[in-house]
Amino acid sequence: MAETEAANRPNDDKPIEVRFRGGGFAPRSLRWVGVAVFVVLIGLIQWGTQSGWISALTLPKPSDVLATFVQLWESGLLFKHLQPSLTRLVIGAALGASAGIATGVLIGLFSYVRAGLVPLVAAIFPIPKIALLPLFVIWFGIDEGSKYALIAFGTFTPTVVATYGAVDNVDRSLIRMGQSFGLSWSSIVRKIVLPGAMPGILSGLRISLAIAIILLVAAEMLGAEYGIGAYILEAGSLYDLERLFAGVVILSLLGVLVSALIGLLEKRLLGWRV
């Protein structure tokens, strides 16, 4: 009896270890979990389609998708599709992103430009660029021009918004510092504003380039014989789920690649961040 009572009283001679309650809420790098999720998911689908529990109309067999992919590779068709798509992506996104960064910086720097362009950008941002594709075809022709234009236009607006936001967020005290040391306007822009806006510009690029990949498929809706987007659309209209998924996987890989490239760029350019 006496012993139980003693055990109930914490301030007795027996010390109690403080309970740890500070865990969680801190992201850790656990790359294998992502891989495991993929493996389990694909394994499940393979098992489901093999056993007929998932019908052929619902999902293709992952192994068939892989076979399609291998065939695509071996026949050389993969590069026949990849090459025009990558060209469109690179040229379109480069045009859109560089115009977007330039415009964003101008908006960030000049009040008149801001007053004039911000409403315009806000007005064109929500337009589904796909809806304008027929118009682009008339303006830029059914060949590569309209495809570059669509991708460029689609990457342009998010880049503008991200860039002027980033310029706005550059620490004003650094700009004041530059002025107080008598730095010229162009020096302030080149040496303070642009590097200071770089983190925001790069994270904006992440989104813009993902949008560029999305628009690649849209751009290849009109008049493209070759290209990953054309391949996916064709597979879709043929209900060829294996090819459809093989194409989608290529797009996903492209997305991962672009994101990794930006990650690399961030590592190189933004090493100064705390």
Added chain:
Amino acid sequence: MRLNRRQTLGLMGAAAATTLAAPAIAQNRKIVVGALRFTSHSGSFIALERGYFNDAGLDVELKFFQAAQPMAVAIASGDVDYAVTAVSGGLISLADKGAIKVIGGALSEEDGIDGQKILASDAAFKAGLTSPSQLGGKTFGMSTAGSSFHYMGSKVAQAEGVEMSFKPLQKVGAIIGALKSGQIDAWSIVPHIAKPLAGSGAVHIIGNISDYLPGYQVTTVFTSAKNASDERGQTEDFLAGFGKGVSDYNSTMIDKAGGDDGVNEMVDLIHKYVYTDRPREKAAPSIINGTMRINEGARLNVASLKDQLEWFQSEDLVGKDITLDTLVDGSYVEIYEG
């Protein structure tokens, strides 16, 4: 009992009909029929308006689609029971997956009746594209690879011994725009679209598909594989009602059995579904121009289907191991080789 207009018309139609086939099963089974707002779908419109489906013991709801592709998917998913559409790679692919079956024929090319036209853009025409034999090196519009446009264009090129490149443009509207602005050189399309385009001078008719594909089975009646195998009665009833609608259409619009009055009455009926955004007097010429014979009794030209299947296979658009039996259930209608 409250009657709406459609039911009233149905009753009137029933009263007018001379002999009625006895419904195979209980009255008023609900089914959904998919349709596009094209003249070529008139069989379904007439059967519904004149109560032929009701007579067959079916309570039909029409469901309208913007394009053939989603309609085929809706059949595969069971949201729609029966529909009419062109044979395409997608349709064959769905059949291969055990989702759908072709059970009858609808639109086909026929001697003596205006069929699908081969069109050239004004620019290409002026540059010398005045007959299909000059199509070599030209661009030909199509909705997607594996569409009926792709098939027609390929067949024409094959027959002429030339090579063309095909531009996928997804939608008919986009193809028309590209053709008018000279972004593509040529295309083929049903007469009721071809004629007004040619009339405006923006494009030129340079040939007929029927010269290259006589007896081409353009559209077919299809349903889910499950309906075809398990719902025999219902499927027969549908085809019976649909067939009567088709009969009325052919006799009135092509054979002119009812004279001009008959045509006018039929135009009124079809105008409820087609070109509804235009006034009657503007819609009428298009409806009349668009007249093509729909197969009596939904009979099916399997020779044409076989040719189409083989072409899709040769282009590697569908699996090589697909047989005609996978695509067609020939047990419902008369099949022929034309």
Added chain:
Amino acid sequence: MGMDIRLDGICHSYGDTDVLRDISLEIPTGQIVCLVGPSGCGKSTLLRLIGGLERPGSGRVLQLGAPPADSLNPLTFVFQDFALLPWRSVKGNISLVLEDHGIRGQRSKAIIDDVLKRTKLSDFADALPKQLSGGMKQRVAIARALAVNPAVMLMDEPLSALDAQTRELLMDDLVALWTRQPFTAVYVTHNLAEAVRLGHTIVVLSRRPGQIREIVRIDTPIGERRAGDPVCQTKHDLLWELMREEARAADEELIDG
């Protein structure tokens, strides 16, 4: 030689709020003038007016005499938050203010080495700001200011972001810098100990709108002032008396909104 600054009837307001009222003041060459006053009374504003980062509502800021010929930036700020470019190394931050004057290469290196030595940072020339402690960052900011050879240094609470020990050490550094080569400075602070330690004159501002309440002179040479020095202690107490009332009133004003 040298350049004095004269403030002539400076008034300033932001919208409806009067911030400064009729400030007239001399800042003589080679002396440190400390500005103290309750929070929000306009000290930083006054400093920005002196440095030409803002225009006074009325009154004038005058330079008397020419700045030294080799002064690249006669009026040079040292900010409370250091204002170092995080993407440039210590060296790069200093060369930033030289580049625009066309000073590069060997000449630039000589200046940078010199100011880094004077601020005892020679070993950290290639470090990024994120690798430095607060005190070191402020020394970099001071080195950067020294690099342009200013006629007047405008220092806005340069030590208040630092802990007490670092502050003491940096104050010693400033004193050493000044004794080696006297510079002119306007030094804004909240901390009376700093004012008494570094100021030749200490200007006490009233609560907003800031007016000059009192100008206190301390004649003890800067190099000889020690903690607990009776003269300094007296001045400190005097300043505290002056400030106490204003600070309390200012505080209540803020609460009332």
